[in-house]
Amino acid sequence: MCAAGLQGHDIITTKLTFTRDISRIFARHCVSCHGENSSIPLVSYEQARPWAVDIKEQVLNRLMPPWGAVKGFGNLAPDRGLSQEDILIIAAWVVGGAPRGNPDLAPKSTLASQTSPPPQLKDVLHIDTRAQLEKPLQLAGIRPLAQSEVASARIIACYPDGRMEPLLWLYRYNPKFEHAFTFQKPLALPAGTLILSDAPLSFALLKATGTSPGS
Numbered sequence: 001m002c003a004a005g006l007q008g009h010d011i012i013t014t015k016l017t018f019t020r021d022i023s024r025i026f027a028r029h030c031v032s033c034h035g036e037n038s039s040i041p042l043v044s045y046e047q048a049r050p051w052a053v054d055i056k057e058q059v060l061n062r063l064m065p066p067w068g069a070v071k072g073f074g075n076l077a078p079d080r081g082l083s084q085e086d087i088l089i090i091a092a093w094v095v096g097g098a099p100r101g102n103p104d105l106a107p108k109s110t111l112a113s114q115t116s117p118p119p120q121l122k123d124v125l126h127i128d129t130r131a132q133l134e135k136p137l138q139l140a141g142i143r144p145l146a147q148s149e150v151a152s153a154r155i156i157a158c159y160p161d162g163r164m165e166p167l168l169w170l171y172r173y174n175p176k177f178e179h180a181f182t183f184q185k186p187l188a189l190p191a192g193t194l195i196l197s198d199a200p201l202s203f204a205l206l207k208a209t210g211t212s213p214g215s
Contacts, residue, residue, distance in 0.1 A: 016093040017101020018045045025086050027107050029065050045100045056094040059087050068144075068173030069181055073154065074166045077182045121180060123204040130196035137189045141182035141206040142168050146175050153199040160192040170201070180206060 016022070026034070026042050034042040041047045048055070058064040059082055067081040082090075093099075121141050125131070142155060150173040157165040168181050186208065189195075195205065 012097035012099045014092055014096020014099065016089060016096060017099050017105070018048065018093070019101035019103055020105040021089055021101075022048070022093050023106050025082070025090065029082055029086070033065070049098060049100075052094045052098040056091050059090050062087075066174065066177045068150075068170055068177050070169040070171045073169035074181075075184050075187075076168070077184050120209040121182065121206040122209050124207045125205045126202065127195055127197075127205065128202050129200050130194065133189055133191055133193045133195065136191050137193075137205065138186040138207055139167075139183065139189050139205055140186045140208045141180045143180040143204040143206055144170060144173055144175070145202040145204055146170075146173065149174050150199070150201065153197045153201045155195065155197045155201070155203065157187070157189055158194040158196070160190060167195075182206070 023045075026048065030042050034040055036043055040051060042051070042055075055064070062081075065081060067079050069076065069079070071079075071081065121143075123143065124137065125133075126145065139157075144150065150170045153170045153173075155167045155169070157167055159165065165187065167187075197203070
């Protein structure tokens, strides 16, 4: 984000405040990357206020938090992407003058203390655009191996009986995101399942550690 802070004496036209509304959104979605020791911390009002205009532009364009996939395509585990309501609240807060609010209403804990650690996964098969499984696989997630930004790539599974399963739709995915996409529950893929992307793409299939490929 580029620094372009708000002016020091904005007229306040909103009842939304940082302490009551914005800080909770940031705690759920932002402070895992924008904590106290980051280059752009967003934990306190004093830290976030100079970046308010840029934050609004980033979230309206869905560039932050970085995710890189289309919601609803594939049974993916919940991500930290903002809901449409979250986006509208942040935008309205900034346009309304970005007021601080009552410090006593700030959340007492941050995202780091509210979430459980992610599952431990490991690569089990690297695929260049398409491949057919020789063995059954409990698919726990997919890790993109792209070297450049992916404009759009839909990955699906075609079962031997003809059924199709949407797995992951990458959209404006930046390799700098460096994260895997996990499923809410592992998918049991039988031998002979075809995994393919509708655009040239290298990606890894993941399974939970401590399990055999077919377990």
